[in-house]
Amino acid sequence: MTSHADSGEDKMRQTTEKQKKQKNGYEYLMDLLYPERACTVCDTPLKDKRLLCDVCKEEYQIKEENRCDICGRPLPEEKRVCEDCKREGKIIQNTAVFFYKGEVKAALYRYKYGKNRYLGRRFAEIMAKEKAEAIKDADILIPVPIHRRRLYKRTFNQSEILAKYISKETGIPFYYDVAVRAKYTDYLANHTKEERKEILKDCFSVKKEEFVAGRRILLIDDIYTTGSTMEELGRLLLKQGAVSVKSMTVAVTEYDDME
Numbered sequence: 001m002t003s004h005a006d007s008g009e010d011k012m013r014q015t016t017e018k019q020k021k022q023k024n025g026y027e028y029l030m031d032l033l034y035p036e037r038a039c040t041v042c043d044t045p046l047k048d049k050r051l052l053c054d055v056c057k058e059e060y061q062i063k064e065e066n067r068c069d070i071c072g073r074p075l076p077e078e079k080r081v082c083e084d085c086k087r088e089g090k091i092i093q094n095t096a097v098f099f100y101k102g103e104v105k106a107a108l109y110r111y112k113y114g115k116n117r118y119l120g121r122r123f124a125e126i127m128a129k130e131k132a133e134a135i136k137d138a139d140i141l142i143p144v145p146i147h148r149r150r151l152y153k154r155t156f157n158q159s160e161i162l163a164k165y166i167s168k169e170t171g172i173p174f175y176y177d178v179a180v181r182a183k184y185t186d187y188l189a190n191h192t193k194e195e196r197k198e199i200l201k202d203c204f205s206v207k208k209e210e211f212v213a214g215r216r217i218l219l220i221d222d223i224y225t226t227g228s229t230m231e232e233l234g235r236l237l238l239k240q241g242a243v244s245v246k247s248m249t250v251a252v253t254e255y256d257d258m259e
């Protein structure tokens with residue numbers, strides 16, 4: 001290619017760039033109305049109000065196929081409960097929208113540690129829409145609590161924002177202070193399944209029993225890994241008289257990432 005052709009191409013490229021930057025009235029208005037019009041997961045700009053792009057929907061969303069009754073991970077046909085849940089004797093059923101991998105992992109990190117609260121609202125809207133059937137059976141939503149020392153550091157509880165906006169979408173009340181994390185624990189991600197169980201033992205306490213007794217409870221959290229947190233809190237709530245306890249998370253790790 002000659003230098004002359006190069007400069008011609010450069011010029012053309014510059015013009016298109018310039019054209020892209022000049023928004024028309026419609027685009028300007030849409031930006032005002034929907035300031036974050038992008039895929040919740042991969043952040044690719046979207047031309048409409050959709051919360052997810054087609055690529056992420058296809059790549060990460062868990063499809064309605066044969067899945068474990070407890071952890072919700074895909075299973076070979078005719079099995080109801082996976083080996084892990086059976087061995088652990090788990091009883092709290094979880095439903096998740098996405099697999100915790102790739103862009104979903106990155107988006108949840110941006111939400112939790114990048115303090116992008118609007119992502120919590122958007123994930124909640126996706127949960128309310130995609131898992132409406134599983135949510136409608138609950139009387140109340142309870143976000144999995146974090147210890148106040150962690151809350152101080154992180155400035156917000158990621159589960160509480162999710163529960164708040166699922167509540168807004170569905171009309172099912174949420175209570176953030178029914179259960180508290182009384183014991184400060186290390187990050188569970190650094191520990192094995194067995195260690196997690198030991199760490200989590202007696203780490204929750206119920207503050208408002210009157211909201212628990214006789215209720216069907218749905219626990220809300222961002223990620224389901226070994227399910228130890230849900231089991232510990234869920235069993236405590238059942239002991240306090242809850243009729244049933246299930247859980248829902250934005251994402252679930254794949255079997256390989258469980259440890």
Ligand SMILES: [Zn+2]
Nearest residue numbers: 039042053056
């Ligand atoms: Zn996407």
Ligand SMILES: [Zn+2]
Nearest residue numbers: 068071082085
């Ligand atoms: Zn399972």
